[in-house]
Amino acid sequence: MAINTNGRGSEADGAPRCIALVGPFGSGKTSLLEALLARTDKVARQGTVADRNTVGDAAPEARAHGMSVELNIADATYLDDRFVFVDCPGSVEFLSEMDGALSGVDLAVVVAEDDERKVPALQLILKALEARAIPRVLFLNKIDRSSRRVRDVLNVLQPASAVPLVLRQIPIWENGQATGFIDLALERAHVYHEKEPSTRIDMCDADRTREHEARFTMLEHLADHDDDLMEALLEDIAPDRDQVFADLVNEMRDGLICPVFFGSAEHGNGVSRLLKALRHEVPGVDLLAGRVLGKRNRDALQVIKTLHTQHGGKLSIARVLDGQVSDGDSLFLNGEREVKVSGLFSIFGQQASKIATAGKGALVALGRMEDVRTGDLLCFDTDALSSLYLAEARPPVLATAISAAQRKDEVRLSAALAKLAEEDPSLTISQNQITAETLLAGQGEMHLRVAQERLAGKYGLDISVYAPHVPYAETIRSGTKIRRRHKKQSGGHGQFGDVALEIGPLPRGEGVQFTDTISGGVVPKQYIPSVKDGVLEALGRGPLGFPVVDVSICLTDGSYHSVDSSDQAFKMAGILAIREGLPECKPVLLEPIQKVVIACPSEATAKVNAIVSARRGQLLGFDARPGWPGWDEIQALMPEAEIGDLIVELRSATAGVASYTAEFDHLAELSGKAAELALQRSGKQQAA
Numbered sequence: 001m002a003i004n005t006n007g008r009g010s011e012a013d014g015a016p017r018c019i020a021l022v023g024p025f026g027s028g029k030t031s032l033l034e035a036l037l038a039r040t041d042k043v044a045r046q047g048t049v050a051d052r053n054t055v056g057d058a059a060p061e062a063r064a065h066g067m068s069v070e071l072n073i074a075d076a077t078y079l080d081d082r083f084v085f086v087d088c089p090g091s092v093e094f095l096s097e098m099d100g101a102l103s104g105v106d107l108a109v110v111v112a113e114d115d116e117r118k119v120p121a122l123q124l125i126l127k128a129l130e131a132r133a134i135p136r137v138l139f140l141n142k143i144d145r146s147s148r149r150v151r152d153v154l155n156v157l158q159p160a161s162a163v164p165l166v167l168r169q170i171p172i173w174e175n176g177q178a179t180g181f182i183d184l185a186l187e188r189a190h191v192y193h194e195k196e197p198s199t200r201i202d203m204c205d206a207d208r209t210r211e212h213e214a215r216f217t218m219l220e221h222l223a224d225h226d227d228d229l230m231e232a233l234l235e236d237i238a239p240d241r242d243q244v245f246a247d248l249v250n251e252m253r254d255g256l257i258c259p260v261f262f263g264s265a266e267h268g269n270g271v272s273r274l275l276k277a278l279r280h281e282v283p284g285v286d287l288l289a290g291r292v293l294g295k296r297n298r299d300a301l302q303v304i305k306t307l308h309t310q311h312g313g314k315l316s317i318a319r320v321l322d323g324q325v326s327d328g329d330s331l332f333l334n335g336e337r338e339v340k341v342s343g344l345f346s347i348f349g350q351q352a353s354k355i356a357t358a359g360k361g362a363l364v365a366l367g368r369m370e371d372v373r374t375g376d377l378l379c380f381d382t383d384a385l386s387s388l389y390l391a392e393a394r395p396p397v398l399a400t401a402i403s404a405a406q407r408k409d410e411v412r413l414s415a416a417l418a419k420l421a422e423e424d425p426s427l428t429i430s431q432n433q434i435t436a437e438t439l440l441a442g443q444g445e446m447h448l449r450v451a452q453e454r455l456a457g458k459y460g461l462d463i464s465v466y467a468p469h470v471p472y473a474e475t476i477r478s479g480t481k482i483r484r485r486h487k488k489q490s491g492g493h494g495q496f497g498d499v500a501l502e503i504g505p506l507p508r509g510e511g512v513q514f515t516d517t518i519s520g521g522v523v524p525k526q527y528i529p530s531v532k533d534g535v536l537e538a539l540g541r542g543p544l545g546f547p548v549v550d551v552s553i554c555l556t557d558g559s560y561h562s563v564d565s566s567d568q569a570f571k572m573a574g575i576l577a578i579r580e581g582l583p584e585c586k587p588v589l590l591e592p593i594q595k596v597v598i599a600c601p602s603e604a605t606a607k608v609n610a611i612v613s614a615r616r617g618q619l620l621g622f623d624a625r626p627g628w629p630g631w632d633e634i635q636a637l638m639p640e641a642e643i644g645d646l647i648v649e650l651r652s653a654t655a656g657v658a659s660y661t662a663e664f665d666h667l668a669e670l671s672g673k674a675a676e677l678a679l680q681r682s683g684k685q686q687a688a
Contacts, residue, residue, distance in 0.1 A: 015284060015285060015359065015362075016075065016082035017106045017282045018083075018084045018319060020086045020088055020101050021087045021088060022111070022125050023111035023122070023125060024112065025089075027118065028113065028142060030049055030057050030068055032265035033054070033055065033056050034046050035265045035271045036076060037074055038195065038268065039268065039271045040076040040078045040275070046195055046268065049066065052066075055072065056074070056349065058349055060457055061453050065450070067091060067446075068088070069094055069450050070089065071097050072086070072349065073317070074087075074349055078275050083278065091656075092651075093444035095125075095394065095426075096424060099394070100305050102132055102134055103387065104288070106287065107137070107282045108134050109139050109278075111265075114147075114156075120657040123159070123160035124657055126160050126258075127162075135253045136252075136258050137259045137274075137277065138165060138258050139274060140153065141262070141265050142266075143264055143270070144266075150260075154260065159630055165257075165260050166260060168218070169183055169184060169260075169262060169273070170211065172189060180192050181270065181273065182207060184211065184215045185248060188200055189202065192264075216233075219244065220233065222244065224256075225247070229243065245280075253283050261273060285321060285361040288319070289322055293387075298380070299322045299381075300321045301318040301319060302321055303378065304319060304374065306422050310458060312352065314367070315345065316369045316372045316376075318365075318366055319361075320358055320359065320360055320361060320363075320364065322360050324360070326341070326344065326358075328342075329380075332379045332382050333371060333372060333378060335381065335386070339369050339371060340369075341369070342367045343365075344356065344358060347364075347365055374425060393426055393428075394426045396427075397443060399644075400448055400468065401437040401439055402452075403437075403438060404464075405463060406462060409462065413461055416455055416459040416461060420455070427441070432471065470678070471640070472682065474544045474549075475508075475549055475667075476551055476586060476588070477586040478586045479504035479585060481503075482503065483558075483577070484499065484581075494564040495568065495572070496564035496569055497558075497572060499523065499570065500558055501555060501577045501578070503578070504554075505585070506552050509667075512536065512548070512551055514555075515554045515555070516528055517556050518556075518557070518558070523560060526567075527570040528555065528570075531570050531574040533571050534570065534574025534575040539553075542587055543583045543587045545679075548582065549590065549667065558570075588670075589669070589670045589671070590669060591639050591641060592664060592666075593667065594640050594665055595635070595664075596612075596635070597633055597635050597661050598612070598636070599625055600650065600653075600654045601657065602630050604653050605632045605634065607653040612634065615643075618637040619635075619636050620637065622635065647659075
């Protein structure tokens with residue numbers, strides 16, 4: 001999100017409501033944002049994703065790939081009510097952007113379409129909303145392309161939702177095309193006009209019959225939570241319209257139902273009706289403040305996103321839960337550490353406009369708050385306080401090794417990676433001590449690709465990326481006794497160290513043990529630690545080229561010279577003894593085995609099992625995923641060498657929604673052709 005901080009603007013009066021646009025990849029969220037902005041006269045002409053002229057997805061990476069890769073924020077005013085829309089990426093690889101945004105919104109518009117393949121992705125998003133008790137409505141987009149009855153489409157989508165999807169409208173059909181809609185709450189019919197508000201028409205007898213049937217179904221859902229309405233339906237009494245609207249609003253806000261609207265964002269159909277519903281039914285910021293702060297009622301801001309801009313520095317995007325914030329104010333990070341606002345901005349697409357103050361409900365960018373992170377709470381007093389409304393970072397599923405192409409850029413690369421990880425908590429940066437590599441890990445191929453493009457485009461870095469080395473190890477199957485002497489004379493004091501070692505195998509997982517049975521001072525006590533240092537250094541790279549584990553080393557004998565012996569001499573003697581002794585101990589390669597838990601839709605479980613088996617995995621079993629109807633969790637043990645690009649194959653087999661977690665379990669012997677192949681690959685990687 002490359003924000004330009006050179007513009008100027010001011011905040012309108014009133015407490016805006018903040019609405020997230022969420023939904024599966026390709027469902028039309030960015031198009032809906034554009035339609036909302038056009039309908040509210042915020043933009044003169046509705047752009048399209050195909051023409052790459054939308055307010056959202058204007059970042060270079062989004063334009064290059066034709067998809068949302070970050071939050072897009074825009075404000076609009078409709079009939080004197082002010083809204084802030086936050087368009088969230090729909091790809092599973094960028095859902096962490098949505099995670100942060102949900103901590104600062106009043107309602108989510110879930111954008112979906114008539115596509116059974118996207119139901120698991122829809123469930124991922126609805127689960128996140130349900131877990132946080134976010135009020136939500138569903139906008140069934142691309143109604144102009146659907147060939148099925150809306151109720152049939154809802155039957156397909158319903159398994160993704162834990163609460164009933166309740167139709168608020170039914171379409172008016174003409175020659176197989178949706179030409180308008182009937183509002184079931186108002187009992188009025190409207191006809192669409194291309195990118196213009198719809199107009200009211202009279203219902204024909206056939207449509208009125210359909211409307212009565214669909215409205216009764218809607219009322220039945222509402223009556224499940226309203227005894228008075230249930231009694232009225234049983235007695236065939238027409239309910240009061242105000243009561244119906246009150247039930248629709250209250251049950252939606254309480255998370256008991258998910259009302260469903262429909263239309264075509266591309267053509268602007270259904271947008272005015274959606275805006276009217278948002279105007280009357282979206283809760284104010286007080287409901288969000290209650291979720292974030294609990295019973296602690298005080299002025300605070302919730303940080304939902306961190307940005308590092310090229311020219312404006314760091315920006316912390318935050319929702320004002322209560323109170324008023326001004327440029328130059330002192331705030332308290334989680335109620336404790338004082339931080340100062342150095343610049344206050346409103347955001348519209350890629351533009352940040354400087355403002356003086358922002359009031360309750362506003363979504364603003366705070367400048368240069370270096371210690372503030374996404375998810376933090378900023379308070380106006382010093383009582384310790386932290387957000388109750390944070391999401392855990394999504395565990396990474398794909399990693400790449402990364403380095404600066406030129407050594408002089410290593411410090412710049414380290415700083416840039418830290419900024420990327422701060423902007424996106426689902427990116428992790430780590431150092432593998434065994435392979436001496438910097439690892440960039442994230443949510444998938446595209447996620448890592450976008451990060452690499454930002455390193456090149458935003459930070460001007462030339463980088464090298466490659467598959468991470470597998471941290472193989474080695475051990476021995478037998479023992480030996482060996483004596484080696486380090487002796488060197490080159491004028492003045494020489495070097496002399498003489499050691500006898502017993503080398504033997506240990507059970508798996510025991511590590512390295514060093515002991516000594518020296519007696520009589522044949523090796524002076526002050527030199528024994530040096531022998532140990534030499535042994536441990538030599539074990540860092542065994543005969544096969546990997547760290548040696550599960551061995552015991554015992555110093556049994558040796559000799560010294562009163563003048564020429566030194567710490568360095570005995571260290572070198574220990575190194576020589578290990579290097580020459582280990583090849584006699586039948587070295588064997590060890591590969592790391594990971595405990596893997598894979599989550600996938602049940603219909604794909606058989607495919608996933610086959611993928612695991614083909615990658616030398618040992619299936620431990622599978623069970624229903626707790627709290628996820630229609631999903632399974634598969635447990636397996638898999639070699640780390642087979643996990644590198646596992647997510648690519650899993651996503652291909654599951655319509656892009658599978659995920660997994662992995663943790664080290666044990667080291668296992670690897671022999672035969674598998675070991676030869678591992679050694680060959682490792683040799684090529686090391687050469688590279």
